Amino acid sequence: MPDSYFMACGFKQGYFGIQELRPGQDRVVLFSVWDPGAQNDPRGVPAEQRVEVLYHAEDVVVRRFGGEGTGGQSFYHFAWKTGQTYRFLVEAIVEDNKTAFAAYFFQNETGAWKHLVTFRTITGGTPLTGYYSFIEDFRRDGKSVQERRRARFGNGWIKALDGNWSQLTEARFTADATPVDNIDAVVQAGAFALATGGETEKHTELQTILKRPPSNQQPPHR
Numbered sequence: 243m244p245d246s247y248f249m250a251c252g253f254k255q256g257y258f259g260i261q262e263l264r265p266g267q268d269r270v271v272l273f274s275v276w277d278p279g280a281q282n283d284p285r286g287v288p289a290e291q292r293v294e295v296l297y298h299a300e301d302v303v304v305r306r307f308g309g310e311g312t313g314g315q316s317f318y319h320f321a322w323k324t325g326q327t328y329r330f331l332v333e334a335i336v337e338d339n340k341t342a343f344a345a346y347f348f349q350n351e352t353g354a355w356k357h358l359v360t361f362r363t364i365t366g367g368t369p370l371t372g373y374y375s376f377i378e379d380f381r382r383d384g385k386s387v388q389e390r391r392r393a394r395f396g397n398g399w400i401k402a403l404d405g406n407w408s409q410l411t412e413a414r415f416t417a418d419a420t421p422v423d424n425i426d427a428v429v430q431a432g433a434f435a436l437a438t439g440g441e442t443e444k445h446t447e448l449q450t451i452l453k454r455p456p457s458n459q460q461p462p463h464r
Contacts, residue, residue, distance in 0.1 A: 245381035247272070248393045251330040254372035255363055256313070258330050258345055260322050268319045273345040275361035276313040284308035296342055296360040304359060316359040318347065329397075331355060331462050334370040341365040346464060355464040369403060373410065377436045387422055390440030396433025396454065399461040407461040415450045429454045 249259035256275035263270065275293050284306040293314035298304045303317045322328060329348035334341050342362040346355040375395045379386045398410035413434050415427040424442040428435050429452050446452070 243389055243391050245379060245386060246391050247376075247378040247380060248391075249376045249378065250328070250393075250395060251332055252372075252374040252376065253332060253334075253343075253370050254368070255341070255365060256332075256343060256361070258332055259375075260320075260328060269322050271318040271320050271322070271347050271358065272315065273359055273361075274307065274313055274315040275343050275363050276311045278364045279312075281312055282308050282310070284312040287312050291364065294362040296362050297344075297357070298359040299357060302358050313363070314361045316345070316361075318356075318358050320347075326350065329462065331464065332370060336365075336367050336369055337362070339364060339367050341368060341370075343370075348462075355462075370400075373398075373400070375413075375434070375436070377438050379439060387424070387439050390437065390442055392435070392437040392442075394430060394433040394435045396431070397457055397459050401461070409456050411456055412451055412453050415446050415448055415452060417448055427452060432457055 244262055244265050247259060247261045249257050251258040256273065258273045261270050261272050277287050277291055277293055279291065281287060295304055295314060298316060301318065305315060307313060307315045331346040333344040340362050342360055344360040345358045347358055349356050377391050377393055379391060399407050400410060401407050417425055423444050424439055426437045426442050426444050427446045432454055434452055434454060
C-alpha cells in the first residue's frame with residue numbers, strides 16, 4: 243500500500259522499519275535517529291548537536307531530516323514483498339554522553355545480517371530504551387483512511403546489559419489523536435497484529451495490554 247510505514251523496531255532515540263513510498267517509487271528500509279532537543283529545522287541544529295554518521299553501506303543513502311524533530315535517516319532501497327517476514331536488529335553502544343545505534347537488516351535471500359548504518363547521537367549515556375512498533379499512513383489525504391494496512395510483529399527480543407536475552411511478550415495498544423475507529427490490535431499466530439483503515443473493526447480498546455505466548459525461537463545472532 244503506497245504511503246505506508248511498517249515500523250518494527252522503535253526506541254527512544256529512533257525507529258526502524260519498511261516503507262512503501264508513493265506509486266512508482268521504490269520500497270525501502272528506513273532507519274532514523276533523532277538529534278537531542280525538540281526542534282524541527284534540521285539546518286538550525288549546531289554541528290556539535292547533530293547526529294553523526296559513523297558508518298553506512300555503499301548502497302545506503304544517508305541524509306538529514308526535519309519536521310518531526312530533526313536527525314539523521316538512512317534509506318536502503320529493497321523490494322520487500324507483502325506477506326513475507328522481515329527481521330530487524332538495533333545494537334546500542336554507549337560512549338560517554340553519546341550512544342551509537344547500529345542498524346542491521348536480515349537478508350532472507352542470503353541468510354545473513356546486512357549492516358546498513360551506524361548513527362551516534364547525544365543521549366546522556368543511556369542504552370537502548372523505550373521499545374515500540376507501529377503502522378503509519380503518512381498520506382492522510384482523507385481517502386487513505388479507507389485503505390487497509392496490516393502487519394504482525396513477533397519474535398521480539400531484548401539483550402540486557404548483563405548479556406541475557408529476554409522475549410518481548412507484552413505490548414500496550416496506543417494510537418495518535420486522529421479521530422477514527424477503524425484501528426485494531428490483537429494477538430494473532432503468536433504475534434502482535436496491528437491494523438488500520440478500510441474495513442478494520444476495533445476489537446481491543448486503547449491502552450489495553452496485550453500478551454503473546456513466548457516462542458520457542460532463538461534470539462538473533464549475527
